[in-house]
Amino acid sequence: MAKITKHPADENPLAFLKEFTEARIAVGTTGTSIPAKALLDFNLAHAHARDAVYSTVDVDQLSADLAEVHLQMVSLCSSVTDRVQYLQRPDLGRKLNSESVKILTEQITGADVTIVIIDGLSSFAINDNAINLLKLLVPRLQDSE
Template identity: 55%
Template structure:
């Protein structure tokens, strides 16, 4: 009986792999992909699932956030568990009544409120949020901006920042949230900035900075971009589609 062998075809686009983590030039063995690439795909898919169901380490984060000498508020959306959160996105956009009561006791009318929400990857927050805040918060304070309570939100989505900041009477919200994991990254954070936040705003009212992680948009660069947009937002008194990120462009 003849021995059947499969030869992995060489990929002419292999040189592009050094520029991206995307799945390109994975090769072929007969009519299928090579075993190694197949196993790597399954592992990445498992990492993505784990990220979606990961839990924010609120106790550790609360302890570490104490270094910024700001009140730390533990809040929760109307989605009381992960299954509910995934099935009912609308519930993740609103704080529950207990959280509203807690916010009512903290009204200070600060310039900025920072909302830290688990989103779809609490792993991202657990791993990267402190490094980002250690760069960002000193920049905001050095610019003379009043930073209000740091809000840790479980089962939260982006829009929950509108309600939280509105309740605290803050002029601007910065929501730092775990992004939907992909098959090349399960630990990405997103930053969403909204001027004059209030319930009912649409996505076009916010600015977004995405893929914040060591293997994507670096922590220091992300902090610079957030700080730039915060300054521009206060200067122009707006956010969203009318506020462009022109940082670093020629002639800016």
């Protein structure tokens, strides 16, 4: 009786690289397309990325969390008017609007350290991590005085 063995041509020579990266490599093919599972995984990751890009910072919660650790928050805005414009004109996202510039020049003085929290392309990151980072960072800064 013939022994059934895996044909080397069925193996992806790049599959071993998966242990070194989370990138989508060596997903294989099904005809001229990728396998259904790889396509579904990609679509799910893409949906998560879209959710992250279009999410917003919970400013009220962030302000309350900062107040608990005795930090003052000054909310500023960039020159973009909405998320769509930010995605189309990221250069405007790097510039403060005139009202924010005025706030900075008139209200913010004498700070030894200023911590800037910017949502950029993932407000989830701010909502999930900003206060935890500050709870670790601020005591260390205070100890270094």
